[in-house]
Amino acid sequence: MRICEVMDRDLTALSPDTTLSEAIEVLTRHRVSGIPVVDPSGRVLGFVSEKDIVKAALPGYFDYLQDPSFIPDYGQFQKRLKKIGQDPISKVMAKDVVSFSEEDSDFYVAITLIRNHLKRAPVVRDGILVGVVNRADLLERIMMEEEPPSFA
C-alpha cells in the first residue's frame, strides 16, 4: 500500500524563526510529538520534536549521567528551558530530515521509521510538505490488514 493512503494530510508546520516557546505551545495544542519546519512556500527545512527541545534544555553534563535520577529536581532544566524559550527553532530542529514521498510503500516507511527511531516524519511532493506519517497509524493499519506482510 502507498503511504498516501495512510498518511495524515495535515499541513501544520512552523517557520524556522518560530520561537521555542511558541513551538511548545503548538505541539501541545495540536497534541503531536513533532512538527515539520518549512519555508514560506512549504518546502521542508527541518523537523522539530519534543525530544529536540528537551535535549536543548537539558544541562550539558546530562549526557554523562547514566541515570537521570541523580538530578534532584527540574529546577535547572526549567531555568534553561525558559532561557532558550525565545530562541528560534532553527537552532534546535533536526536539519537532516527523514522524509517520504506519497508513492513510498507503507512497509518501507515503517522500516525507515524504526531504523531511525522516529515517531513522525513529513511526506513531501517535490520537497513541499503534503502530510505526515505517524508510527502509531502505521501500526494500526498493519494490524487491520487481512494478510500479514511477508518478511521473506
Next chain:
Amino acid sequence: MIVTVTLNPAIDEEYLVPEFRPGGWFRASKVQRTPGGKGINVSLVLKQLGQETAAMGFLAGFSGEYIRDVLRKAQITTNFLHVRGETRTNVYIVDEVGKVETGLAEPGPYISEDEIARFISNYERILKRTSLVVLGGSLPPGVPQDFYCELIRIARQRDIPTFIDAAGAPLLAALDEGPTYAKVDQRFMGSYEGVTLNSLDNLIEAVTRVHALGVEWVVASYRTYGNVFFTPEGIFLAEFDRKGIVSMFGSGESLVAGLILSGKEGMDTKERILFGMAAALENALHVEKGVRNRVAVEKLIPRISFEKLS
C-alpha cells in the same frame, strides 16, 4: 488545489423530530453529527464529487479534534490552527411532518491577535499552490469584521479567484473588496443597502449593485428552492420543486461545490448553474448532509427549471 477557509467551524447536530414545537419535550427519531461550517461543508461535498481540497481555519478543544479526525479520515488535507476554548456546536431540528427547520448557533471560541497573525502566515503559505479560495461562514469572536476583505486582497494580489459564502456585516465588508464569486443567503440577510430582498425585482437591483463592485458571479437565494444567478452572461433564475425534499440543510454549500467543480471542468454558464442546482437538490433529498455521488447529482439535472431573466 482548492482551499476552503472556515474561520468558525462547528459540529452540526441535526435532530429529526416529528412534529416539533417550542416548549415541548421530544425524542429525536434520528440524530446526525457531522463537522460543519460552510468551508468545511464545501470541502466534504467536493470530496464526494471526487475533487481534492485543503481545509483551513481555527479549531478548538474536543469538538475541534473531532472535526479534524473526520476530515482526516475523509483524506481531506487540513491546515487548521488549534486555539484555546471549544469549537462550537450548532443544533438543527428538522420537523419531518411540518417540514420546518429550527437552528441554534453558538458564537465560537475567542481568537487572539497572535493567532490571527499565525493564520495569515499559514494562508499565505498555502496560497502558493492554490487555484481558488472559498471563504465561508461567520467570524468567531476576536476576528475583525473586515477580515474577509484582507483574505480576498491577499488572494487577489496573487491572481487567485475567491468565492465567498457568508452573510451580514462580514459579507458586506467582503463585497467591497470584489471577490470573484459571492453567494448571498437571503435567509440571513433581509436587505442590502436599504433594498429589501423580498421580490425578484429588488433582488436583481441589489445583485446588480454587488456586480458593480467587481464581483463576477453573484448567487442569491430566491423563494425556498430557487436561486438568482448574476453572471457575466446574464441574469438567470433556477429552481426545483419540493418533491421528495427532506432537509435543505447543507444545500447551499452543495450548490457552491457544484458551481466550483463545474467551473473547474470548463462547463458553460447554463451547465454550471444546472449542475450546481442539481447538487443542492441531491443534498436536500436525504437527511445526510452532502451529496451521494456525482451520478446521483447528474440524474437530477432534468428536475431543475432554468430561465433567463435578462
